[in-house]
Amino acid sequence: MEYGLSGTDTCLSRFQGKHPMLGIMRWSFRHYTIILAGSGLLWFFISLGTPKINEDIYLLETKRSLDQKFSSKSEEYLQWSSYNVPSRVSHLTYQYLAGALPLEKKTLTVGLSSMQSPTGKYLMSTLRSVFKVSSNYELRHITVLVHLADPDPYWLNETVSIIISLFTPQILRGQLIVIHAPSAAYQHLWSQPHIVFNFSDVKTFRSKQMLDYAFLMSFAANLSDYFLMIKDDIRCTPNFVTIIQQELEARKDKPWTIMESANRGLAGKLCHSMDLPKLAGFLLLFYKDESPDMLLLHFRILQGQKDPIHLSPFLFYHFDRSSSYFPNNSHTCEEPDNEKFQEDSSDIPDNPPAVVYTDMQTLQNHLPQNAYSLDETFFLTPNALPGHQLTVILDEGVNVIRVQVLTGTPIEKLQSLEEGKVELGSNPAGQSKHCTKYTFLGQLWDGQLDCRLKHRQTGHNVSCVRLLVTSPRDNSWVMVRHINIWVNHEE
Structure with a gap:
């Protein structure tokens, strides 16, 4: 028995015969539905695999670099059940040089470490600033803890005598304690004779400083609920407490590990005192490997705090840092705090007309010229090797009175060029006007430099300003945010 079309099918078939466009419309609707769905899926998968902006690329590279550098060693340490620093730290007997333990636990310990160094000359000014800007009510809730981290007995005796003479009332009220970690604390950790310390070696100075703060934190663990790290060369904002x-x-019901001011390194970092033994041990494990910024960043992330929490407004400012790091130079190099640079917005760099040359690998959206512009663009390179340079070649020779170089991200200092130097060039030659003679200006400190030239002759008729890579981390991204130049227009 043959089966024919049903009535409905017969009518539809006849209708299509009279109206052929219906079949085309039905096909077109299916076709475009498939195209739209496929396009949507393609966009979805592309958006998953592609960073939204180019800046994401180096952030991903940084995270990957951190993971590779610290690997399982830091994870294993932070998951250690006792969370204690090594036994050589937890059982140390500290020497009390002035003051005594407070009778009751305070809210906040303000801790700093100091030794014979160009920064140490500001120690008394720093202590005076802490006590001067704090009210009597605030002082009742804090303890200032100073670790004199130098084995030289003459320096120790002299420094303690000055502290006692200047701050006797604070010592008697239990607001100031001065301690000294014995030399045994540094055994097997620090082999360089400290008395002949070379302060121009930034990496070595930084490593010693992190050891000093690790011992400071270990001592401070039970003094208060919270611990604030400062340095021996800062002044404080009034009522910072x-x-x-x-x-x-404001954050009492929210979890956090570290709050921070805009200062680099260990200064201006606030944490829970109960985390101090863990943080001290972390510094002892990695003090040779990274800068304080990177260690604190990684510690914070491992503790579960992904994003930085900033203390506002700016609370601490550095005194000018002398050129005693680099003797026989006719200029003064300061530590270029970003808050100081942003605070004085009227002090805009001149940056006269110039071209920028580099032999580093460049990216399409982050060209060398960006580092010299006055906007927020920057130069970014995936790898910087010893001998590589970024050179500003001025159209005409100028009389330079100040040079500032800022590398790395503004707050966490990711992608900083930590070990490099800046030079001033003269005697331009050739079609490209490259300079044939260079004079050393200053060494980068944690990836930054700010030099004011004291004598006119040093900055006279400058044709080039060169940033030279000396010893960077291998296979790491480097960002140069600003090369700023100020010119004397009166000559």
Whole structure:
């Protein structure tokens, strides 16, 4: 028995015969539906695999670099059940040089470490600043803890005598304690004779400084609820203690590991005192490997705090740092705090007309010229090797009075060029006007430099400013945010 078309099919077939466009419309609708769905899926998978902006690329590279550098060693340490620093630290007997333990636990310990160094000459000014800007009410809730981290007995005796003479009331009220970690604490950790310390070796100075702070933190673990790290060369904003207490109150129900000011390194970092043994041990494990910024960043992330929490407004400012790091130079190099640079917005660099040359690998959207522009663009390179340079070649010779170089991200200092130097060039030659003679200006400090030229002759008729890579980390991204030049227009 043959089966024919049903009534409905017969009508539809006849209708299509009279109206052929219906079949085309039905096919077109299916076709475009498939195309749209496929396009949507393609966009979805592309968006998953591609960073939204080019800046994501080096952030991903940084995270990968951190993971490779610290690998399982840091994870294993932070997951250690006792969370204690090594036994050689937890059982140390510290020497009390002035003051004594407070009778009751305070809210905040303000801790700093100091030794014979170009920064150490500001120690008394730093202590005076802490006590001067704090009210009597604020002082009742804090303890200032100073670790004199130098084995030289003459320096120790002289420094303690000065502290006692200047701050006797604070010592008697239990607001100031001065301690000294014995030389045994540094055994098997520090082999360089400290008395002949070379302060121009930035990496070595930084490593010693992290050891000093590790011992400071170990001592401070039970003094208060919170611990604030500062340095021996800063001045404090008035009522900074109250500002910190307000920040703590605002976040009392939210988890956090580190709050921070805009200062680099260990200065301006606030943490829970209960985390100090763990953080001290972390510094002892990696003090030779990385800068304080990178160690604190990695510690914070491992503790579960992904994003930085900033203390506002800016609380600490550095005194000018002398050129005693580099003797026989006719200029003064300061530590270029970003907050100082942003605070004085009227001090805009001149940056006269110039071209920028580099032999480093360049990226399409982050060209060398960006480092010299006055906007927020920057130069970014995936790898910088010893001998590589970024050179500003001026159209005409100028009289330079100040040079500033800022590398790395503004807050966490990721992609900083930590070991490099800046030079001033003269005697331009050839079609490209490259300079044939260079004079050393200053060494980068944690990837940054700010030099004011004291004598006119040093900055006279400058034709080039060169940033030279000396010893970077291998296979690491480097960002140069600004090369700024100020010119004397009166000559």
